[in-house]
Amino acid sequence: MIQYVLQLALAGLAQGSLYALTALGLVVIYNASTVVNFAQGAMGMAATYVAYLLLTNAQVPFPIALLGAILTAFLIGVVVQTALLGRIADAPILTQVVLTLGLFMFIEGILGIFFGYNPRPMAIPLGIGPVLIGGLVLRPQDVIELALLIVLSVGLATLFRTTKIGLGMRAITENMYAARLMGIPIGRVLSLAWGIGVMLGGVAAVLAAPTTSVTPNMMDTIVVYAFVAAILGGFGSLLGAVVGGLVLGVIVNFIDAFLAPELAMSIVFGMLLVILYVKPDGLFGRRTVEKV
Amino acid sequence: MSIRRDVLAIAFVAISALLPLVLQTIGQRQVYWLFVVSELFIFAVVAISLDLLMGRSGQISLGHSGFFAVGAYTAAILNEHYRVDVVLSMLAGGLLSALASLIVGFPATRLRGHYLGIVTLGYGIAVDQIALKWDALTGGDQGIHLHRPTFFGVPIGSPVAMYYISLAVLVVVIILTWNLLRTRIGRSFAAIRDSEVAAAAMGVPIARTKVLAFVCSAFLAGLAGALYAFLAGFVAPEDFGIDQTLLFFAMVVIGGMGSIAGAIGGTILVDGLRVAASTVSGLSLAILGGVIVLVVLFAPSGLKGLLRARARSG
Numbered sequence: 001m002i003q004y005v006l007q008l009a010l011a012g013l014a015q016g017s018l019y020a021l022t023a024l025g026l027v028v029i030y031n032a033s034t035v036v037n038f039a040q041g042a043m044g045m046a047a048t049y050v051a052y053l054l055l056t057n058a059q060v061p062f063p064i065a066l067l068g069a070i071l072t073a074f075l076i077g078v079v080v081q082t083a084l085l086g087r088i089a090d091a092p093i094l095t096q097v098v099l100t101l102g103l104f105m106f107i108e109g110i111l112g113i114f115f116g117y118n119p120r121p122m123a124i125p126l127g128i129g130p131v132l133i134g135g136l137v138l139r140p141q142d143v144i145e146l147a148l149l150i151v152l153s154v155g156l157a158t159l160f161r162t163t164k165i166g167l168g169m170r171a172i173t174e175n176m177y178a179a180r181l182m183g184i185p186i187g188r189v190l191s192l193a194w195g196i197g198v199m200l201g202g203v204a205a206v207l208a209a210p211t212t213s214v215t216p217n218m219m220d221t222i223v224v225y226a227f228v229a230a231i232l233g234g235f236g237s238l239l240g241a242v243v244g245g246l247v248l249g250v251i252v253n254f255i256d257a258f259l260a261p262e263l264a265m266s267i268v269f270g271m272l273l274v275i276l277y278v279k280p281d282g283l284f285g286r287r288t289v290e291k292v
Numbered sequence: 293m294s295i296r297r298d299v300l301a302i303a304f305v306a307i308s309a310l311l312p313l314v315l316q317t318i319g320q321r322q323v324y325w326l327f328v329v330s331e332l333f334i335f336a337v338v339a340i341s342l343d344l345l346m347g348r349s350g351q352i353s354l355g356h357s358g359f360f361a362v363g364a365y366t367a368a369i370l371n372e373h374y375r376v377d378v379v380l381s382m383l384a385g386g387l388l389s390a391l392a393s394l395i396v397g398f399p400a401t402r403l404r405g406h407y408l409g410i411v412t413l414g415y416g417i418a419v420d421q422i423a424l425k426w427d428a429l430t431g432g433d434q435g436i437h438l439h440r441p442t443f444f445g446v447p448i449g450s451p452v453a454m455y456y457i458s459l460a461v462l463v464v465v466i467i468l469t470w471n472l473l474r475t476r477i478g479r480s481f482a483a484i485r486d487s488e489v490a491a492a493a494m495g496v497p498i499a500r501t502k503v504l505a506f507v508c509s510a511f512l513a514g515l516a517g518a519l520y521a522f523l524a525g526f527v528a529p530e531d532f533g534i535d536q537t538l539l540f541f542a543m544v545v546i547g548g549m550g551s552i553a554g555a556i557g558g559t560i561l562v563d564g565l566r567v568a569a570s571t572v573s574g575l576s577l578a579i580l581g582g583v584i585v586l587v588v589l590f591a592p593s594g595l596k597g598l599l600r601a602r603a604r605s606g
Contacts, residue, residue, distance in 0.1 A: 036406040087589060094352060097409060098545055099588040101354075105538055105581025112574020216574065220534070224417065227410040235406070266421045269414030276399045276407070 007136050008257050009250050014142030016249015017149040018204045022219075022226035023233065023241040024153060025200030029077075031173040031236055032193030035085065035096045039103040041223030043080075043198045044205030045216060046107050047073035049115065051206045052122050052214045062125050066206055073202025074195040081194035086187060112216040119213030124206075145207050152200065153242050159196075160238070169193055173236075201226075224265065225252065228272055234282035244283070300553060301466075308333075308459050312452050326451040327523070332563045333458040334520045337465045339543040339555040341512035344469060347549030348478070349505035350485030352409040355396070355416030356540045359510040361423060361532035362389040363517025368436040368527040369429065378441045378448070378457065382518040389514020390507045392419075397506035416537050423529045435528030438521060454523050461519055465512060466552055472508070481505050535577075539566060542580045546587055548594025557595045 022040060029037045037043075051069035054060050060068075080103065085096060124141060131138040138146075160166040168189045171179040180186050204226075205219050212218040229248045233240020248268070255264045275283070311329060315322040342356050363385030370376040370384060396415045423430045430436065440449040448454070472478050480501045483491035492498050521527045539562060547558020562580060569576040591598050 030406075036409065038409070084585065084589065091588075091592065092350075093406070094346070094350060095588055095592065097352060097406065099585060101538075101541065102545070102581045102584030102588060105542070105577050106585060107581070109574040109576070109578025109581055113572065113578055117573055224410075224413065227413070231407060231410065260425065262425050263421050265414065266418035269411070269418050272414065273395070273399055273411065276411070280399075 003135060008253050010133075010136050010138065011142065012250035012253030013246050014138065014145050014249070015253060016229075016246040017145045018208050018222055018245075019225045019229045019248050020149055020242045020245025021152065021204035021207075022201050022223055023229040023245045024156065024238060025197040025204075026226060026230045027197075027233070027236060027238055027241045028156070028169075028193055028200065029197035030230075032169050032190050032197075033081070033085065033089075033096075034093060035100065036227075037194075037197065038097060038100040039080075039107060040198070040201045040226070041205070041219030042104045042107040042216075043073060043076045044201035044203075044223075045214075045219045046076065046111060047198075047202035048122075048205040048209050048214055048218070049111060052120065052209065055122065066203070069202050069206045070199050073199045076202075077194035077196070077198030078191045080198070081191045082187070085194075086190065108216045115214075115216070117215055117217070119215045119218075122209040122214050124210050141207070141210055148203060148207065149242070152203065153238065156196070156238060165189060165192060221265070225249075225268070228268055231272065232275065232282050240282065297553070304556070305459075305463060309456075312455055323451050326455045328567060330451075330455045330458040330523050331520070332559060333455075333462040334516050334523065335540070335543065335563050336462055336556045336559040337516035337519075338513050338540050339547065339559045340465055340469055340552055341509045341516065342540050343544045343547075343549060343552070343555040344472075344481075344512065345505055345509040346544055347551065347555075348473065348485060349481040349502065351502060351505060353412045353506075353509070354409050354534075354537055354541065355412035355414070355419075356509075356513055357532045357534070357536035358412075358416035358419035359389045359393060359513035360517040360520070360536070360540075361419050361529075362392050363514030364521040364527045364532070365423060365430055365436075365517075366514070367518035367521040368438055371438045371441070371521070372436055375439060375442065377445070378443050378519070378522055381441075381522070382461070382515045385518030385521075386511040386515035389517065390511040392514075393506045393510030394503070397503040397510075413534075413537075416532075416534060420529055420532055423532070431528075433529060435526055438525050438527070441522040449522075449525075458519060458523065461515070465515075466556075469512075469552060477501075477504065538577075538580070539563070542584060545584050546580070546594055548596030550593075551596045554594055554596035557599075561595065 022044065026037060026040055029035065047069040050072045051065040054065040054068045055062065084099060084103075088096060088099065124144070126140045126144060128140045128143065130140060131143055160170055168179065168184040169192070171182065171184055172186065172189055176186065204222065208218065208222055212222075225248055226245065229244035230241050232244035232248065233242070252264055252268065255261070255267050259267065312326060315325050318325070338356060338360055342353060345351050345353050366385040366388045367381040370381050376384070396412055399411065424432055427434070440447050442448065443457070448457070473481070480491065480496045483494060483496050484498055484501050488498055524531070543558040543562045544555055545558070546561060547556070548554030565576050565579060569579065587594055
């Protein structure tokens with residue numbers, strides 16, 4: 001029994017790393033621009049189609065397909081920020097959120113028109129077998145999910161701590177006007193934040209593809225859990241998003257195994273409501289006063 | 293302005309009232325078109341309710357199909373077991389939906405703005421999942437077939453009767469909403485939308501006003517849901533998914549937030565597109581999404597703003 005529970009938890013961590021990656025992207029974008037990107041899943045999904053086409057039509061090795069998806073996602077983020085959101089930076093946040101919802105519908109609809117809604121299977125050829133840890137099994141895909149989460153979050157932490165551009169992003173989070181006065185190129189930093197944020201969602205989507213198959217709505221569930229993960233983490237803390245995603249992955253896996261998989265999302269949202277009652281800023285959030 | 297609006301309102305009601313006579317000339321297919329337009333009236337009620345929340349009080353909801361669903365299931369279950377009349381069912385549907393909105397609305401008041409969109413999204417998904425799972429009450433994916441509705445004991449249910457009831461409900465909701473917005477409550481909605489800090493300084497109770505906006509909006513959406521159950525004669529989970537929420541959302545944004553006429557115009561446009569483009573999957577979603585992006589970028593006050601700008605320049 002303990003073995004079974006541990007195995008479920010381990011698989012949950014792997015699944016949770018997808019929520020964590022997507023949530024990390026949401027938080028990077030939110031910290032820079034105070035916009036919750038409701039198109040995060042759709043943008044990642046669009047990038048996955050690039051990986052899918054590279055893998056199936058061009059028959060390239062997986063790392064190159066992943067790179068193609070990463071570049072696509074990064075570009076989507078940069079273009080959306082510079083060409084669309086940058087133009088309405090002074091509009092109310094509600095308006096900016098509405099724009100991301102419009103983008104979500106647009107991207108999903110366009111890919112639906114071109115590729116249809118039939119799920120297309122996509123395997124990730126990795127060339128490694130399952131890993132055994134003390135009798136627990138990690139699928140090759142789980143290994144790569146967890147490994148990429150670690151690499152990308154460490155990379156992100158380094159970026160924010162040590163590089164000039166990372167410091168610029170943190171400065172913008174603290175105070176946009178002061179940052180501008182300090183000579184930080186706001187537009188460029190925002191575009192980069194969007195690029196990185198969408199890229200993280202793209203990585204999650206490509207890694208999710210073997211489980212979900214490639215469809216226009218493949219990310220719908222994952223992105224909703226990523227929202228929850230980001231809220232659990234206080235919507236602003238990178239570490240919070242990672243921990244929130246991993247914890248949520250384990251919880252969802254337990255709900256699927258022991259309670260009712262059809263009600264998983266309802267149960268998760270019920271829990272979220274209770275948590276928000278008790279701790280309105282999430283489990284890792286700091287109390288902040290809303291800026292006027 | 294006021295005269296122009298009155299003329300518009302009278303023209304809308306007059307054309308709507310006469311439409312069934314015109315449709316008689318097309319023979320058998322009138323039943324379909326009566327249904328389509330009745331459905332449009334009901335969706336317009338939902339769009340007005342969502343606009344009350346988004347356009348007037350500045351709060352977002354991505355779960356309005358959930359409120360619509362609670363109303364529809366309330367009516368269907370009351371009809372199945374007790375044969376409750378249309379008006380009572382609508383009141384019950386509205387009240388139960390308003391009650392459900394308290395679950396979402398209360399924590400919402402303590403949350404930072406962007407959490408609300410996510411929590412309401414979760415609410416909509418949860419209602420859908422529960423409707424599917426709790427089949428002893430809701431019939432699961434089989435849904436519930438309704439008996440012919442009655443109106444104060446008189447059986448009604450002909451397409452024409454349902455058409456006029458839907459139109460009447462829309463008109464009553466327009467008048468109610470319009471009057472609500474001109475009360476102290478309506479002005480406090482606008483106050484918290486424009487600036488919470490300023491509103492609080494003027495003595496508007498922020499939390500209570502936010503919840504009130506939620507409750508009013510959910511009541512109207514639930515009422516519309518109940519009527520929809522009678523119109524369709526059948527209630528099943530697939531009518532209340534995220535797609536439906538996005539349609540309501542598109543109606544309000546494209547029509548122009550903060551305007552009843554905008555909500556109705558948006559409904560006509562969006563619902564018309566939905567009916568016309570239903571054959572290609574993804575087509576209406578892509579068009580609506582693209583139009584929303586364009587509206588946000590170039591015409592922030594939507595259809596309403598475009599028409600008004602033309603009236604001013606012309």
